[in-house]
Amino acid sequence: MSMNAIWNATAGLKATQAAINVVSQNVANSGTAGYVRRTISTVSTEGNSGVTVGAVTRSFDAAALKQLRSETAGAAYTATRADITSQLDKLYGTPGSATALDGTFNTFTRSLQELTANPTSAAARSTVLSNASALASQINAAASNVQSLRNGIEGQLATDTATASSLLSNIATLNAKIQNTTDDSSKADLQDQRDQAINSLSSYMDLSTVDQRDGTVTVLTGSGVTLVDRGNAATLSFDGHGTLNASSRYSPDSSQRTVGTITATTPGGAKIDLGAPGVMRSGSLAAQFELRDTTLPQAQRQLDDLAAGMATALTNKTVTSTTNPAQIDIGGMKPGNTLTIPVTFSDGSVRNVVLVAGTGASKPVDPSVTSDSTSFAQTFDVTRVPGDTENAIKDALSAMRTQATAAGYKNVPNITATATGSVVTLASNTGTTVGGAGASITQPNSANDFANGYPQMPLFTDGTSKLYTGSVDTSAQITGFAQRIAVNGNLANNSSYLTASGANDLTASGGRAQSLFTSLTSTQQTFSSASGIGGITAPYTASVAQFTQDIISAQGSAASAAATLDNTQQVSLSTAQSRFSQSAGVNIDSEMANLIALQTAYGANARVLTAARDMLNQLLQI
Template sequence: MSLNALSNATAGLAATQAAINVVSQNVANAGTAGYVKRTLTPVATGINNLGVAAGTVTRSFDAAALNQLRLETSGAAYTSTKAGIISQLDALYGTPGSSTALDGTLNTFTQSLQQLSANPISAAARTTVLSNASALASQINSAANTVQTLRTGIEQQLGTDTGSASALLSSIANLNTKIQNTTDGTSLADLQDQRDQAINGLSSYMDVKTTTQSDGTVTVLTQSGATLVDRGNAATLSFDGRGTLSANSSLTSTPRSVGTITATLPGGGKIDLGEPGVLRSGSLAAQLELRDQTLPQAQRQLDDLAAGLSSSLTDKQVTGTSDGTTATIDPTGMKAGNTITIPVTVGNTTRNVILIASSAAATSVPASQTNDSTALVQTFKLPTAPETFADTINAALGNLGVGLTATMSGSAVSIAPTAGSQTKATGATANVTVASASDLYAGNPSLALFVDGTNNKLYTGTFDGGSQLTGFAQRIAVNTNLSGDTAALSAAASSTSATNTNASGTRAQQLYAALTSTQQTFSSSSGIGGISAPYQATVAGFAQDIISAQGAASSNATALDGTQQTALATAQSRFAAGAGVNIDQEMSNLIALQTAYGANARVLTAARDMLNQLLQI
């Protein structure tokens, strides 16, 4: 009996000592980041539970809480990244209503036009108009340049973060291999801690989920299902950055002009993680969304504002007639970039057909580049003779296949259904640029006050040689010809020169009205006023709408980030409650183990005394 007691006590001492070591390790690592509390559960080894062994060291944590922590980590990285950039974007436009804000600078300019209209002979008033116009153009230039600077910064950060995420994937795969080949309980727990920390770090870059395999390894996938780590094999992430980005840099351009994240699998296969929807959360997903959606839309808003600012002062609107089936409009004077818009009806469905004048043959243009992103769009070649307008318009209509045909009706063009077609042309409008960048008196009271700074070109929105609209906010400038002839600002309609005797305030007043009273059509692609239909506003009103929209977006992003950070803190607390080391609890466990150790020691002492007495008999 004493021999069994001696064996059991010895085993108990060993098991208790192992448990004390685990408690000591827990206490020593109570403040260590990523350390998960360990426990040791003794196991019976003898008949009728008369023997005991130390068992295995296990990590004590809530798996569901760990998964939630990773999801919230991804979400927090996503919202934090977006909130930071959108706040910077909002700051570009200034405080709404202040004199230095974008709308304030525009108001200062329009007010100077009013003052000139009241005092047209004042050389100082003319100079003030040009100075304020230049300040407005410079502010738009600066804001648009900053948008592209932000995009370029994101492009560079994507390269850095992709490299970091790739290193974490490699580390996870290496730890999987070590875990497969480790039998020591303490070492195994340490490796599992390291692997969890690596996965947690990866979740800040992208949304991931894990599946534990029977051999102790984990498979890491994106939430969309792309496998990144399988046991000891990891995908390699790479980013083919494009350096400095411009307004023309796009994921959808041919060739692609921004970088993308490519996951190269061990077998050689490739997954494009930069495709929309593959990464749904994490800083990488936020950066891709900012670079490819949020900031390009901000650029489009500024481009639309710059285009509206210029064209509102140079273009006239021509309204055609329609009997409900056939529309007639006079396209005389149209320049490359000017448009004809034809609302067409088939049954109960109405849609715009937009025809854009060009110096080249008819071709397709993305509807998003026009003021109606839902329209059917085609260019048509400007004819060498006005009487052949119908021929070039027919070529464009034929390419669209809308069941309409054009014929000349005097100097106008009539657009009617083709034989057997159910399509009806219910109207027609056109914008015609009547001003000239070089002849400051042509088209009076229209005036090319703002031009494309590239060679001081007239802005018409042409697509010849690429979209003139794209990036126009970075190029808009005051017509340099006005610097040498400020009197043109006060020229009477019948005059080619303004003097103290014939100066008129009519032109300045008309320019003021064009900016503050005349409704312009802005594209839904700008995100202002909705996403499915063109938006009507004055140029001054559109500037205010841009500031309001960016302010609201910034507030929403900040609020969402605050909510997400709270969710992350809650997830961290929940996980820590189960996986963290509680010093009081560990001390209580230590006392219990010391008591058990003492009890086993007394059994050994008693067994020793019994054996000694037996030997003395």
């Protein structure tokens, strides 16, 4: 017998024993989370005199792993959104029920109807005030809960940031160990641990990975920010801003930002704002930023608009201009009242110019606090009306043009204004056509003024004693108004104002109550496009009653859509998990079949050696 046969059999025994060990390891770890099935390769030795053991490698589908991480991020994103939107929807109650927001509103307006029919009843007046207070309190509570949800997210962002940063550090540490490990089996174990860490990280943010030749991986966000490069990892930190309120907002300017953000600090010291829009596109962190900075502030704005609509429906009158020329009387305007001028440009596009009454020099106004968030908005000094109305409006229009030009707008309104007393005449100029104008003017002069401008009255106030006008002098009065709206405290001592027959006549009649009812249920008002009701590109016109129902409907639809999307995404995740498991998991039946084949091969090699031993023994006995 050739010595090659002995060498081949010996090499075969060693290779088969190594393969049996790998199969045994696979079977033993079949239930271990994150374990990827191992395979071992064999290679021919020089001169084809046998085989030797090759590398132990992990067997999985790289495309399936990539899909799993993508679906994990997507599922975390949709689950986070579905959870918060469901909680938000519950704040308004079941639509149509007596305790829902629209039910409480309807109870209040019905009591106004009943007071109309029975104006001399002290009990009916008391019921109106009680129901109005219940409505205001429900709006207060809903708005406070919206901010509570934002605060909860702020706290969760801090916790999740710390966890994600720890995972990045762990991935970098495992990269370094893999780079310095020569034992294939130990390296495979480390790679399993690293992939598990990356999979866990993918639930927080969308990721991509790049395999390096030395066995390490580079981890990047979906937008391309490098988080781990071999043994180096960025550190993540969250600068929480404590308790948030309705005015807390994200800004890329850290001096203007009043909410927390995640900062990634690279090993080289560079700092990257991961909370900026578009940096993270999926995962729970992206969902939390979107909810905190967009979804919940929009819900707050809806409630603020509702509160403002309730207050101004009962205090303001609408004045419209004549046409050709556009003339309008703005007498009686108070800080916060608005003069809206629709303009048409030479290319056919239409945009509103909103002049907001204020005190002092003209200044730009964030259009999101007006009824039209796409408008050109500027204050004018209302204290100069009617004595110097013309110059007050001219100064505002001039400042607005300067602001629009500096901002790079293609179309800049070009309007001229003249005035006689408080009557303003608006005219077109080159490139601009004025179609008319409208103003909203608060009639009462203060929270305890129930006579001026009858039948308007300040039933709802900012707190219990401050007239709501929408002022923007120091800050936007509308911001957070839903948390402050209350029934006018001056009515508690004299509810007869609800049924006054005239400006100076407290004789009971149903006229004022009927007017209040009509103002809330039938009169059309303009609500801001910033609320998202009816679209985000133009103001929305509806009665306060309709707007209340629209809010509940919008939140219900959003919650339903989020739940449906989450259900779909969870199915996608389950499919991705199954696909990866099929490629990387241990199949006991398959492994046992491999084991039987290896045992047969082991026996064959062993018989060769046994035969060689017997032959040598015979030779030695000769």
